[in-house]
Amino acid sequence: ATLDDVKARGALNCGVSQGLPGFSNPDDKGNWTGLDVDFCRAIAAAIFNDASKVKYSPLSAKDRFTALQSGAIDVLSRNTTWTMSRDTTLGFNFVGVMYYDGQGFMVRKSLNLKSVNELNGASICVQTGTTNELNVGDYFRTNNLKYELIAFATIDETIKAYDSGRCDAFTSDQSQLYAVRLKLTNASDHVVLPEVISKEPLGPVVRHGDDQWFDLVKWSYFALVDAEELGVNSKNVDQMVSSPNPEIKRLLGSDGKFGEAIGLPVDWVARMVKQVGNYGEIFDRNLGPNTPLAIDRGLNKLWNKGGLQYGMPVR
Amino acid sequence: MTDARWSEPAPTRRWSWTDPALRSAVIQIALAIALIWMAWSFFANAQANLARQGIASGFGFLDNSAGFGITQTLIPYSESMSYGRAFLVGLLNTLLVAALGIVLATIIGFLVGVARLSKNVVIKALASAYVEVTRNLPPLFQILFWYLAVLSTMPSPRQSWSFGLQPMFNAFAGWASGIGLTPLSDMLAALAGDVSAPGVFINNRGLVVPRPVFEADFSIIFWIFVAGIAAAFLLARWARRRQERTGQQFPSFWAGLALVAVPPTIAGFLLGWPLSFETPVLRGFNFVGGIRVIPEFVALLVALAIYTAGFIAEIVRAGILAVSKGQTEAAYSLGLRSGPTLRLVVIPQAMRVIVPPLTSQYLNLTKNSTLGVAVGYPDLFAIFAGTTLNQTGQAIEIIALTMAVYLVISILTSALMGWYNKRVALVER
Amino acid sequence: MTTAQNPVSYVAPTDLLKPEPAPVSDRGAYGWARAHLFGSVGQVLLTLFGILVVLAVVPPMVRFFITDAVFIGTNREACLPETVGRPVGACWPFIAAKWNQILYGFYPADERWRVNVVYGLGVVLLIPLLIPRAPYKRTNALAFFGIYPLISFVLLTGGDLDMRSFVLGWIGLDFGVTASANGLRLTFWLQFLVVTLLAMASGMALAPVFGGERRAVALGILKAFAVVGIVMLAMDFDFGLPQVETRQWGGLLVTLVIAVTGIVASLPLGILLALGRRSELPLVKYSSIIFIEFWRGVPLITVLFFATYMLPLFLPGRFTIDGLLRALVGVALFASAYMAEVVRGGLQAIPKGQYEGAMAVGLRSGLMMRLVILPQALKLVIPGIVNNFIGLFKDTTLVLIVSIFDLLGILRASFTDPAWATPTTLFTGFGFAGLVYFVFCYGMSRYSMALERRLDRNQRH
Amino acid sequence: MSQTSQIKADAVAGEAEQAVELIGVNKWYGDFHVLRDINLSVRRGERIVVCGPSGSGKSTMIRCINRLEEHQKGRIIVDGIELTNDLKRIDEVRREVGMVFQHFNLFPHLTILENCTLAPMWVRKMPKKEAEEVAMHFLTKVKIPEQAGKYPGQLSGGQQQRVAIARALCMRPRIMLFDEPTSALDPEMVKEVLDTMVSLANEGMTMLCVTHEMGFARQVADRVIFMDAGQIIEMNEPEPFFSNPQHERTRLFLSQILH
Amino acid sequence: MSQTSQIKADAVAGEAEQAVELIGVNKWYGDFHVLRDINLSVRRGERIVVCGPSGSGKSTMIRCINRLEEHQKGRIIVDGIELTNDLKRIDEVRREVGMVFQHFNLFPHLTILENCTLAPMWVRKMPKKEAEEVAMHFLTKVKIPEQAGKYPGQLSGGQQQRVAIARALCMRPRIMLFDEPTSALDPEMVKEVLDTMVSLANEGMTMLCVTHEMGFARQVADRVIFMDAGQIIEMNEPEPFFSNPQHERTRLFLSQILH
Numbered sequence A: 001a002t003l004d005d006v007k008a009r010g011a012l013n014c015g016v017s018q019g020l021p022g023f024s025n026p027d028d029k030g031n032w033t034g035l036d037v038d039f040c041r042a043i044a045a046a047i048f049n050d051a052s053k054v055k056y057s058p059l060s061a062k063d064r065f066t067a068l069q070s071g072a073i074d075v076l077s078r079n080t081t082w083t084m085s086r087d088t089t090l091g092f093n094f095v096g097v098m099y100y101d102g103q104g105f106m107v108r109k110s111l112n113l114k115s116v117n118e119l120n121g122a123s124i125c126v127q128t129g130t131t132n133e134l135n136v137g138d139y140f141r142t143n144n145l146k147y148e149l150i151a152f153a154t155i156d157e158t159i160k161a162y163d164s165g166r167c168d169a170f171t172s173d174q175s176q177l178y179a180v181r182l183k184l185t186n187a188s189d190h191v192v193l194p195e196v197i198s199k200e201p202l203g204p205v206v207r208h209g210d211d212q213w214f215d216l217v218k219w220s221y222f223a224l225v226d227a228e229e230l231g232v233n234s235k236n237v238d239q240m241v242s243s244p245n246p247e248i249k250r251l252l253g254s255d256g257k258f259g260e261a262i263g264l265p266v267d268w269v270a271r272m273v274k275q276v277g278n279y280g281e282i283f284d285r286n287l288g289p290n291t292p293l294a295i296d297r298g299l300n301k302l303w304n305k306g307g308l309q310y311g312m313p314v315r
Numbered sequence B: 001m002t003d004a005r006w007s008e009p010a011p012t013r014r015w016s017w018t019d020p021a022l023r024s025a026v027i028q029i030a031l032a033i034a035l036i037w038m039a040w041s042f043f044a045n046a047q048a049n050l051a052r053q054g055i056a057s058g059f060g061f062l063d064n065s066a067g068f069g070i071t072q073t074l075i076p077y078s079e080s081m082s083y084g085r086a087f088l089v090g091l092l093n094t095l096l097v098a099a100l101g102i103v104l105a106t107i108i109g110f111l112v113g114v115a116r117l118s119k120n121v122v123i124k125a126l127a128s129a130y131v132e133v134t135r136n137l138p139p140l141f142q143i144l145f146w147y148l149a150v151l152s153t154m155p156s157p158r159q160s161w162s163f164g165l166q167p168m169f170n171a172f173a174g175w176a177s178g179i180g181l182t183p184l185s186d187m188l189a190a191l192a193g194d195v196s197a198p199g200v201f202i203n204n205r206g207l208v209v210p211r212p213v214f215e216a217d218f219s220i221i222f223w224i225f226v227a228g229i230a231a232a233f234l235l236a237r238w239a240r241r242r243q244e245r246t247g248q249q250f251p252s253f254w255a256g257l258a259l260v261a262v263p264p265t266i267a268g269f270l271l272g273w274p275l276s277f278e279t280p281v282l283r284g285f286n287f288v289g290g291i292r293v294i295p296e297f298v299a300l301l302v303a304l305a306i307y308t309a310g311f312i313a314e315i316v317r318a319g320i321l322a323v324s325k326g327q328t329e330a331a332y333s334l335g336l337r338s339g340p341t342l343r344l345v346v347i348p349q350a351m352r353v354i355v356p357p358l359t360s361q362y363l364n365l366t367k368n369s370t371l372g373v374a375v376g377y378p379d380l381f382a383i384f385a386g387t388t389l390n391q392t393g394q395a396i397e398i399i400a401l402t403m404a405v406y407l408v409i410s411i412l413t414s415a416l417m418g419w420y421n422k423r424v425a426l427v428e429r
Numbered sequence C: 001m002t003t004a005q006n007p008v009s010y011v012a013p014t015d016l017l018k019p020e021p022a023p024v025s026d027r028g029a030y031g032w033a034r035a036h037l038f039g040s041v042g043q044v045l046l047t048l049f050g051i052l053v054v055l056a057v058v059p060p061m062v063r064f065f066i067t068d069a070v071f072i073g074t075n076r077e078a079c080l081p082e083t084v085g086r087p088v089g090a091c092w093p094f095i096a097a098k099w100n101q102i103l104y105g106f107y108p109a110d111e112r113w114r115v116n117v118v119y120g121l122g123v124v125l126l127i128p129l130l131i132p133r134a135p136y137k138r139t140n141a142l143a144f145f146g147i148y149p150l151i152s153f154v155l156l157t158g159g160d161l162d163m164r165s166f167v168l169g170w171i172g173l174d175f176g177v178t179a180s181a182n183g184l185r186l187t188f189w190l191q192f193l194v195v196t197l198l199a200m201a202s203g204m205a206l207a208p209v210f211g212g213e214r215r216a217v218a219l220g221i222l223k224a225f226a227v228v229g230i231v232m233l234a235m236d237f238d239f240g241l242p243q244v245e246t247r248q249w250g251g252l253l254v255t256l257v258i259a260v261t262g263i264v265a266s267l268p269l270g271i272l273l274a275l276g277r278r279s280e281l282p283l284v285k286y287s288s289i290i291f292i293e294f295w296r297g298v299p300l301i302t303v304l305f306f307a308t309y310m311l312p313l314f315l316p317g318r319f320t321i322d323g324l325l326r327a328l329v330g331v332a333l334f335a336s337a338y339m340a341e342v343v344r345g346g347l348q349a350i351p352k353g354q355y356e357g358a359m360a361v362g363l364r365s366g367l368m369m370r371l372v373i374l375p376q377a378l379k380l381v382i383p384g385i386v387n388n389f390i391g392l393f394k395d396t397t398l399v400l401i402v403s404i405f406d407l408l409g410i411l412r413a414s415f416t417d418p419a420w421a422t423p424t425t426l427f428t429g430f431g432f433a434g435l436v437y438f439v440f441c442y443g444m445s446r447y448s449m450a451l452e453r454r455l456d457r458n459q460r461h
Numbered sequence D, E: 001m002s003q004t005s006q007i008k009a010d011a012v013a014g015e016a017e018q019a020v021e022l023i024g025v026n027k028w029y030g031d032f033h034v035l036r037d038i039n040l041s042v043r044r045g046e047r048i049v050v051c052g053p054s055g056s057g058k059s060t061m062i063r064c065i066n067r068l069e070e071h072q073k074g075r076i077i078v079d080g081i082e083l084t085n086d087l088k089r090i091d092e093v094r095r096e097v098g099m100v101f102q103h104f105n106l107f108p109h110l111t112i113l114e115n116c117t118l119a120p121m122w123v124r125k126m127p128k129k130e131a132e133e134v135a136m137h138f139l140t141k142v143k144i145p146e147q148a149g150k151y152p153g154q155l156s157g158g159q160q161q162r163v164a165i166a167r168a169l170c171m172r173p174r175i176m177l178f179d180e181p182t183s184a185l186d187p188e189m190v191k192e193v194l195d196t197m198v199s200l201a202n203e204g205m206t207m208l209c210v211t212h213e214m215g216f217a218r219q220v221a222d223r224v225i226f227m228d229a230g231q232i233i234e235m236n237e238p239e240p241f242f243s244n245p246q247h248e249r250t251r252l253f254l255s256q257i258l259h
């Protein structure tokens, strides 16, 4: 079983992106940081009580599925869009949605565009190996628009090509549009168009065939969201263990032995939150207003704050 | 000399344990068994692994609709067509860039190779610098350089550099009437009328040229053109025969060129030019109409050609140096001038040395075209082993097919060059 | 001296004419310039063209990389035109900030001294090896090719491999011993010993069949096993170094490891393949041909992709091999196919007389190859070999697609760091990496030329 | 067209005179003085053998005569045409002068017949048929007409050298230069080549021949020249040259070569 | 161990007999019958010169004796060891037989000394020091001990051929084969090599020598063999062979070679 392999190995093999600002990128010291990275760290914290016991496999878009299929990684936490074919024919299980994204367009201000529908005949730069490539095709076809799609291997060349004027528009998940602006010669000359042409639910993925592992990863995610909802964070988690709130008690293991059902000790959530933080903390640390990206939480607010993030109850 | 009694055949050999023949048989059988066992276990494992994880397999996916757009398509293609079609589009794009790259690289390589043997030190130094720089930087860098640092400095479509055909034709017409060639002048003026808008644009979306639109009568011109080519060939043959017969030489190249070019022009004039051009116009973001050469293609082509030419230059230099000085001297001492000496004596011999390593370079160029994905050129690798693989996730089938295609291209190229090399091989005693 | 009225017979005076200097027009700077620079109109034009090219290329480069470049700073702010107030060229602080990653990848900071030792030792061993006049060539070569890789392996990975079974263990025979010390497992070494003895015994038994001497064969096998044993012992022993996994390696370290391993492994493999291709045994010959043509025919990218992501699907169970190792194997096989063709060219160039000369003095085919044919063939094809090395070095950039972060890969990953996202980061990184690649490749090609010239001088005919 | 007439004038003037004339010829390779004040006149129909130790400049002198090397001082007049930088004159001279090299230098990619017809067709603009007839004539003369369809690589050394002679003769030169034509041959083959050269000499061809075959020199040479250190040391008719060499160096050399 | 003893037995039997024996040897290259029923016995210490026109099979015969070529019919027994496909026997024979080639075939990447010590060290497993002593001994014998440190490319042809002889001698062979050892040499150098061979002959070495140096044959040969079209046409002692050849073909050949 995967959990046994992970335990025997002493580390979690986690597939991340080769560099996606805010989701997974190495910092100056060479440490991997980002939302996707933190999720892996949280799982490691749950299993080993040590968030650093993760081995990262930085994967390109087109390598990622093969890597997971072949067992080179235990979990793929690499802004992967949840689609039916991926969930079924590729032999995977998506565990949840870490980040609700949608595909957007960036264009030059000077073009004075108000809508994607005005992009008839435009050249569009996109990174290859993503769902973005297909969404553009679908959207423009439905709206009877002509377009020229230029697909690059990596995001950096895509941006350079857009910046130099090769393309009229740059399209990617909206989360990326923010990161991209930092690299443009004149960020203020560009605007993001209002339309979001697709749903891009990004989430971690595991292989078919190991339900225990599937449950473990899935509930790690739910627990992180629940922790935020219940106000448990890395600073107060030690006090919260003795909270009278029964939900918190179940979550943190002071009531019941929920962890054991997925092969973990009872304090697994406490470990995660203490070392990595709850969902909100993770989001803020990597994408929040204090980062260069400064992404609005939008759809990723908790369900009770007007967003879609909804942790299933631990009970 | 040969008595009948000597024409007996050689006797068969005796067997012994230390006989190399027997030993070789044993080794070979062992090797064969090992190879077969390995192949079988690979296959069995893959089957088992795929079945266990429930991964789809087989080539059925080729019929599914692709759903993504492709910038450069040599055959009609749209998103609703199948992955199989996309595969074909990619294959053709690969073949296009490889074929043109080979031609360009060969031309540049020969020029630079000869320049390295030049007496002029500046040219020699430049050629050497060219070779050193191009050979010692990874091709990926060079592709990115041409794309990001050179081609992207072109103006936007609105500020395109335009080259009008009309002013050009008018200028020629004026010149023609100036020297009294009225019919030609009229013809050129008529042509200028046809291409009212400026026809050629260069911008950061590529090079746009008018697309010729053929009218019904054009076929006449076409057939005259074909006949011209045939006539040029006949002329060349006649000239060769005549030289053999009388020793007289005839400028068959120029005469042939005239045969190919002049009659269709006259016919076109008489028929009132049944040919028009669809001129590209700037509409919205891009030019509409005309034929467009995308910068991704140009960057890849130029980078590959220039990179490979560095290697070819060295091969050519070595090939020329390999023809001994004695050959040139012998030709000179027979009274041949340097032109014929090069053409009749040196190059045919140098080619034998050049061809085998040249083949390798052609193969390398073809394989390096996979780097085009970095600048968004939709070659086979980008479309098929890239996007298609990502969308379908069927790695085994796709990578196997991709490898097979490149392998076939390589083997065909080698076979072709090998055949050529065999044809020109020296006969030895 | 005779006159133009040429007599039928003539005898020179006893003291002959002394040599005179050549006429001025053919000598010195003037003669040289006339011959090489302005001999004709065409030459003058070519010279001007050359100068134009230089003017078109050099100044923009200088402007971007030096004049307009930013040299000091701690984050992207320093390299933004808005903050600097002028057009900005290269952003060198970015390289400075990522310097450690460029050198070491994600190698743990506390353990970087190990990489430094490997770098340093490599330089110390390599330089005397490259200097033709330096003494102790044989010892030096042995140290560089034999001992240095072992030390590097232990230092870089931390050694202490987890070796449990040797041949016999794979078929289920492990003697039931569990004792271990200093990272060494007794059962493994027991198996090793038994296998050694078995191999020696079977070697002795089979020796006469193949025309060998029993004692010599047995000794040969013993020696081979002894070498393998020492190597494994060094890798198995626990030197107390923390393990550093290959996925933490990166940058120049990985580039050099791949290039050097490829270079060192491809030469012997290539030689074997070349010999195989010339073998008289059809099966050996054709499998060599198929192998060579296959690797030469497919792009390295597909090979690396296959080796990294698909190979596990073809291997039994959850059998996995280290990622870097897989890429290394892919690169080495690829390079050896190319090397084989180069070596074959050299072998073909050796005249038949050399084979016959060797046979006539009684050398058997193995010795003949080793002592007579290969040394000459390899010397002949040094340029081709070095070309392959250069190609290999450049090809290391491709391992990025299989998520091994070589020099270029680590730079690309660094481009995504929001703290350094500026318009010129990309060009700075590429410029820097290009320079590194150029320095290495150009160095190799120059060195090979010098070597060739030196060997030529040694054995003029 | 003044040049051609100039050449003609030279030629007419020369017609009566010498076939080859070297007047104070000097040549340097870089700073190395390889030919030192060479003076030599060769009459029409004269046969001259040149010998001397290795590196003495024999080949260089021969090669200057058909301008495979450029001389820097002095005058070389061949068949009345003085050699200058003028390409036209060089062409003229090369047409008149045939050369046979030590290593044959046949064109390996052409058949024997093609080797022989190449220059007549491209330089003399001879029709192919005529060129082939001429070639077969001379191939018959050197006794290998049956090899016409083969490639040089398929012939023995002696045969190749005979082809080289035939190839040069096909241009119907007035002067033949030989640079050690037999020294790359097996001993058995030396004779067949020497025989060919003897018969050529007997027909009255002007010949300059670098060789160490002293038997040949005795048999056909009108004069023998001994060179050393870039100069002509001794020049004489064969009989006195061999029997009574004047210069000390000549004596030394002859004692070595006639062991 | 039956094989080795078999070889030994052969060897003992041979000790008293012939050094080389060819019995009805036939060889084909594809369909070309190159050796036809060759019968020849060479006694110990005998010196045999083989001559004949080019392509007559002289080299092939010599090369069959140390199995550089395989024969297909008949028996070849060298020093009592019959040559079969058995690699062991071939090794034995090659150790006993030294060979000198027309083109020297020295190893250009090794110094003269290394050329000479290579085989003794690797085949005879001699210590390096001893091998070098032996090598210097024979290099002194061929009169070029001072060149030991040079590379073959730095020597003249005559010197190279003498090195080749020394190299063969270092294996202390009982039989020496020479295949036209002087035919690739400049005429000035032939003498020094022949001198070396004469002194070797005087020491009683068994020698088989293909050569056209008839002076040498007269001086040292015990028998001269004339071959043509793959057969031995005539075999006799030198005196009668040269003065009174029996076969018509021999006469024709001798007239050509002694021009």
Ligand SMILES: Nc1ncnc2c1ncn2[C@@H]1O[C@H](COP(=O)(O)OP(=O)(O)OP(=O)(O)O)[C@@H](O)[C@H]1O
Pocket (backbone or CB within 6 Å): D029, D032, D034, D052, D053, D054, D055, D056, D057, D058, D059, D060, D061
């Ligand atoms: N291209 C050259 N550059 C410099 N030196 C040269 C060149 N060609 C010949 N030499 C030198 O000029 C001298 C005369 O050479 P040449 O070939 O004329 O001698 P040779 O008398 O023909 O000798 P051999 O009998 O060996 O052919 C030699 O010392 C030679 O090294």
Ligand SMILES: Nc1ncnc2c1ncn2[C@@H]1O[C@H](COP(=O)(O)OP(=O)(O)OP(=O)(O)O)[C@@H](O)[C@H]1O
Pocket (backbone or CB within 6 Å): E029, E032, E034, E052, E053, E054, E055, E056, E057, E058, E059, E060, E061
């Ligand atoms: N490997 C081979 N394959 C086919 N034919 C060969 C081969 N080697 C030699 N021959 C032919 O066998 C014949 C005898 O060759 P061999 O070399 O023994 O002659 P030779 O008497 O030594 O001649 P030479 O004096 O030219 O050396 C020749 O006709 C030759 O063409």
Ligand SMILES: [Mg+2]
Pocket (backbone or CB within 6 Å): D058, D059, D060, D179, D180
């Ligand atoms: Mg000479």
Ligand SMILES: [Mg+2]
Pocket (backbone or CB within 6 Å): E058, E059, E060, E179, E180
């Ligand atoms: Mg022979």
